Amino acid sequence: VTVEGEVVGQIGPGYLVLVGVNRSDTHVDAQYIADKIVNIRIFEDDQNKMNLSLVDTGGAALIVSQFTLYGDARKGRRPGFVDAMGGDEAKALYETVCDLVSAQNIQVQKGKFGAHMDVRLWNDGPVTILLDSSKQF
Numbered sequence: 001v002t003v004e005g006e007v008v009g010q011i012g013p014g015y016l017v018l019v020g021v022n023r024s025d026t027h028v029d030a031q032y033i034a035d036k037i038v039n040i041r042i043f044e045d046d047q048n049k050m051n052l053s054l055v056d057t058g059g060a061a062l063i064v065s066q067f068t069l070y071g072d073a074r075k076g077r078r079p080g081f082v083d084a085m086g087g088d089e090a091k092a093l094y095e096t097v098c099d100l101v102s103a104q105n106i107q108v109q110k111g112k113f114g115a116h117m118d119v120r121l122w123n124d125g126p127v128t129i130l131l132d133s134s135k136q137f
Contacts, residue, residue, distance in 0.1 A: 001064060001111040002118045009109035014059035016121050019097055020069030021090040022083055022134070029133035030093050034100030036131050037061055050127070054106050061101050064111035064119055065094045 001009040017037055022029075043052035043059070054061065067090065071079030085093065091113045102108040111117045 001062065001109075001120075003112045003115045008112050008115075008117075009062055009064075011060035011062045011107065011109050013057065014054060014107075015061045016119070017061055017063045018066040018069060019063060019094050020066050021085040021093045022070060023085040025085060025093055025133065027093070027096060030096040031100060032133040033131055034097050034104075037063075037097075037101050038104045038106055040129065040131075042127050042129060055104070060107035060109065062109045062111075063094075063098050063101065064117065065090070065113045 001007070015037065019033070038055060039053050041053045041056075042050045043054075043057050045051040067081060067084040068079070070084035071081055072083060073079040084090070094113055098108050098110055111119065
């Protein structure tokens with residue numbers, strides 16, 4: 001992740017996690033997401049089955065705030081962001097997720113909250129998983 005030409009976060013093997021904070025999210029939601037990040041088993045084992053977590057592999061997490069995940073484009077031609085939590089509250093929950101993951105002995109690197117970021121990804125797989133603490137899907 002670079003901001004204005006400066007690298008602010010980078011990792012080797014692990015997860016790129018894009019975190020969107022809903023206006024109704026609480027610390028409980030942050031705990032749920034952090035636990036999933038640490039323990040979800042989506043790395044392949046020696047039998048090519050998705051059976052290993054960040055804990056198992058020693059991987060890292062690059063956690064980037066991404067309010068546009070809550071862009072609602074069901075009506076019209078421009079997404080609305082009314083479900084995204086704003087400003088300081090969203091930053092606090094984003095930081096909570098980062099801290100909770102780090103507390104589980106996972107190396108955490110971050111983007112820069114609220115900044116225009118250049119995020120680059122080398123997706124080995126590809127595997128993309130959508131996590132939602134409200135479990136709507």
